[in-house]
Amino acid sequence: MLKFLRKNLGVLGLLVAAMLFFSAATPVLASTTADVVINATPSFISIAIGVPNTYAFGVVVASSVTNTTTTYFTATNTSSVSTTTTIKVIGDWTSGGVGWTASDTGAAGADTAGLWAYSPDTSTWAVIVKKSAAFNNLVTAKAANTNFTFGLGLLAPSSFTDGQLNSNTVRLTMAAS
C-alpha cells in the first residue's frame, strides 16, 4: 500500500487539489432583475488626512481640557461631489490598565473622557466625537474638491483609576451629501 501511494503521489496530489478547488465556497452574485432600474452618476469620493495625522495629548490633569489648534488636522478632499463627513471614535480608550470610557455626551466622568472636535462649519468646538451612532457631522455639504481643517480637544476624566497611557482612534466617514 505504501509503495502504491509513493508511486502515485503526484496523481493523488492532483486528486486532492481538484476536490479542494471545486468544493471551495465562493460568493455567487445575482444579476440585475430585468424590471429593476439601476444607475449611478459618474462620481467619486476621496478623502485623506495629511501630516500630521496624530496628536499626543500628553499627561493630563483630571477634568482638564487639552486641545490641538483649530486647524491642526487637514483633510484633503478631492471628491467630485458635495460631501458630508461625520466623525467618531472607534471605541473606548484603551490602555494597559482599566482604560477610559469614551463619552457620547462629551462630558467627563470617572475614567470617562470626552472628545470634541472643532468644526470649520461652525467655527466652534461644538462637535462631540462619539463612539455610538448617530455620529455628529464634522463638516456638512462641503463643496467638491474642497479641503477642510479641524481640531480635536480632550476633556480628561474627572478621576483616574490608574495612570496608564490611553489611546484611541478617530474615524472620519465621508459620503455624498
Next chain:
Amino acid sequence: MRRILLGGIVLLLLLSSCNSIEALPVLPLPTPSVPATPQSLGAQPPEDKAWISPAKVEIGNFHLGAAAEWVLKVHNGKDSSSTYTVDYKTPNTSDGKYYVAPKDIVQDWVLIADSSPVIQGRETRDIPISIKMPDKLSEDQARFLFITLEGIKYLSDLRVSYFKLEYPSYLDKNIKKYVDKVNWSFVPKDLISSRTELIKYLESVGAPLKNFPELIDQVIYAMSYATQETNEAIEKRLSTESNTSLVYCIYNERSISNKALALRGLLNPTKQQEALTSKYIGSGNLVTDKWEFWLVVYDKSQEGLVTVEMASRWLVSMRA
C-alpha cells in the same frame, strides 16, 4: 491501478463540477441595460489619492425577489499595495428622502464579492456588489417597510402629530399583527418628566415601540398641555378610523427645543425639523418605500490618531 486512479480523478472532476455549480465563483457580466462600470467618472479622480466610485447608486422599481448589481471601484493612490476592507454600513444620517435601512435585515441581502481586497499601488479594483431581496419577507423583516406618516394638524397652540401603520399589499397579510391599536389621546404631563418615563408610558399603552428599537433610542420627551378641545378632536378621530392604527403625540410647540422630535419625526429627523419650524399643515407620507444603506471602504494600513473611510450610498426605491 494507475489507470483506475486516473479514471477516478476524471469521474470525481465530473461529479464535483455537477454538484458544485453554485459554489463556482461567478464574476458578473454587465447586462446591456446596466453597465457594470461607468463610461466616465466626470471630473477625473486623482491618481495619487485613494478614492471610491460611484458616490451614489440608485436602484429603482425594486421588489420582493429582485436583484440589483453594480461595480464599486476602489483606487489605491499609494505607490505600494494595501489591504482595504469593504463593509456594509448603516447610514449615519438620512437626507429626508430615504429611510435608514435596518442593518440586521438588509445586510444579509447585500453580497460583496471581495470584502478584503489587496490592491496594488495605483491600481483601481472593481468590486462587484449585488443586493437581492428575498422572495418573501418574514414578519420581522417587514417591520421597516410599512410606516406611513398620515400627517400633522395644527390645533390652536398645539401640534398634533401622528403616524399610521399600514402595510403594502405585496406583504403577507399576517403582518397585520404588527398594527397595534393605541388608545391614548395625550401624554399626561406628570408622566413624562423624563424620557424614560415617556417610553414606559407609551409601552404600557401598547405603542409599538418594541417593533422599532431605533425609535426608543431616539425618543425625546415631549410636554403636553392638551386642552379639552384637542382631546375631544383626537378621541373623535380615533373612534372613526377603525381600519388603521394611530399613535398620537401631542406637544406644545413652544416647549420643544430645536433638537426635540415627535415620534414620527424619528424616522426622518431632517423632515421633522423642517416641519417644526415651518408650521407645516397638511398630509404627506414619509417615504416607506425608499431606503438606503452604505458601503464603506477603509484602508487598513492607516496609522495615527485620525483615520478616514469613504462611503458609497446605495439608494433603493421600491416598486409601487
